[in-house]
Amino acid sequence: MEILRKEMLEDLKAEHTAPCISLYLPTHKTSPGRLKDPINYKNLLKQLEQSLRQKYSVDETKSFLKPFEELADNEDFWIHTTEGLAVFSSPDFFKTIVLQMPIKEQLIVSDSFFTKPLRNYLQTKDRFQVLAINLFEIRLFEGNRHSLSEVALHPSVAKDMEEALLDDELEDRNKRLTVASYGGVGIGSVAMRHGHGHKKDKSEKYIERFFRVVSEDIELYHSKPTGLPLLLAALPEHHHLFREVNKNPLLMKEKIEIDPFGVPVEKLSEMAWKVIEPNYLSTIENLMAEFEEANGKGAGSINLEEIGKAMALGQIHKLLVANDTTIGGKVEDKTTGTLKTGDIEDPEVGDLTDEIAEIVMDKGGEVIVIPKEKMPNQAGLAAIYRYKL
CATH class of the missing domain: 3.30.420 (Nucleotidyltransferase; domain 5)
Structure with missing residues (x-):
């Protein structure tokens, strides 16, 4: 079990053999909540088994579940939990990470690891x-x-x-x-x-x-x-x-x-x-003041279409993201910043905030997660540009 570090995201983003299993579980530092953590974890493993069996054989499924089941039986592990636990596994990889924040229970089986909650944690200013x-x-x-x-x-x-x-x-x-x-x-x-x-x-x-x-x-x-x-x-x-x-x-x-x-x-x-x-609180207030000043000069926006265009040009200096916010959609064209919104429940539609944030970081911008109530006009995203577009 390790505390999250930025370099861990690079390991998770690297290419891994499918299936890539991402498990997030809220945990507890003290009893009685701590006593229920292994039980909740085992219940998630039952869901995981059902999910894997839709695509893989019985033997393959048993092989994929083995490291998870070994963790479930590790009593010492479960007495050292904090507020959250993330577990990532593929045939060539297994890692557990403790999180010092409450986290939503999630189980995702895909061709790559789901890391948005980790990036959101690293992008907060209260650490x-x-x-x-x-x-x-x-x-x-x-x-x-x-x-x-x-x-x-x-x-x-x-x-x-x-x-x-x-x-x-x-x-x-x-x-x-x-x-x-x-x-x-x-x-x-x-x-x-x-x-x-x-x-x-x-x-x-x-x-x-x-x-x-x-x-x-x-x-x-x-x-x-x-x-x-x-x-x-x-x-x-x-x-x-x-x-x-x-x-x-x-x-x-x-x-x-x-x-x-x-x-x-x-x-x-x-x-x-x-x-x-x-x-x-002073840091958050300064960020809001910085955005208001930039927005007043035409060097900032909360408009999704404008943010998409600035993202494509690599002109977003700071992207403010409301915590626990998802916007259904995807970036249709990274060169123009054309965005398409949709229903987040649609399997063909992803989280637009997550995709934009990744592109902004790849282009050298900073992504900062802000409490939702502090965001300008309660927007999900707000951008501060490098200069007026």
Whole structure:
């Protein structure tokens, strides 16, 4: 089970052997809801079996169902769920992904994987990470308004003070040897690098070095790859020193002053969202203001036909998509942006919002999922152009 990452979408979009099975299931972090999750999952597998039997033999169907059934019997798996679960399987591929958001139950068997819910999740602006740290260890969490889940730290990240100081001492030793081999000043240069003055006692030096190593590791292996804002959760007396050595631009000025290891994850999640929410609401308001300004200058639109033409020209800078919105239809001609609307229940008709969003991203535009109630005129789509068309 993994937390969703952008690069996972590329794996899912790659060509896979049919049938490509996409299963989405709302799950629960606590009982009694958690106890029902495996039951709901097994009920979906019954539907999956019926669907597969319409096209495949009994033996083929059993083969396709096998990894799903093994997951159903994995008790340890079902006690570590969050708000949502996505499972993708084909004869050459199997992956489970946890989602920190409520999700609609869906089961789709096709020639390719159905990834719209994943892309919508990645395109929201309420995602963030929380770095929990004390003098002995660190933990990293990722989540949104709904929940937090612990992130497995990259193997190169120091997990505690002992490991951080050991890594730091080895790095210092290597630098001294390198400097000495070129006629440098060796130990003196290392002292300058760390900024350890005679006024600092030994314990403060260790804490400073620990915080610096953690800050560098988290920035390199987690902040840069995700681009998510980072919220620090630590005791009040540790915030100032951590920020003194921090160079991670994604570390927020807001903070949680608490021993993060002394509260349940659910409580930490509540505290984090209370801090994050004003920034999130401000971001949404700024996006709406940006759209209104662009629209007033003829560089924005909520009109589907106009959005289609701008999409074809590659002139959509930002596409705002209302969450949980589908528009039945398809792009008839990608070169002209001609769109055709229709009944979403028609098997020959897809989700127009999804298709437009994919084309916009392929042409270098940004897609952002917005709460439906915040969208201009309650539109399903709103576009901000690169310039007036």
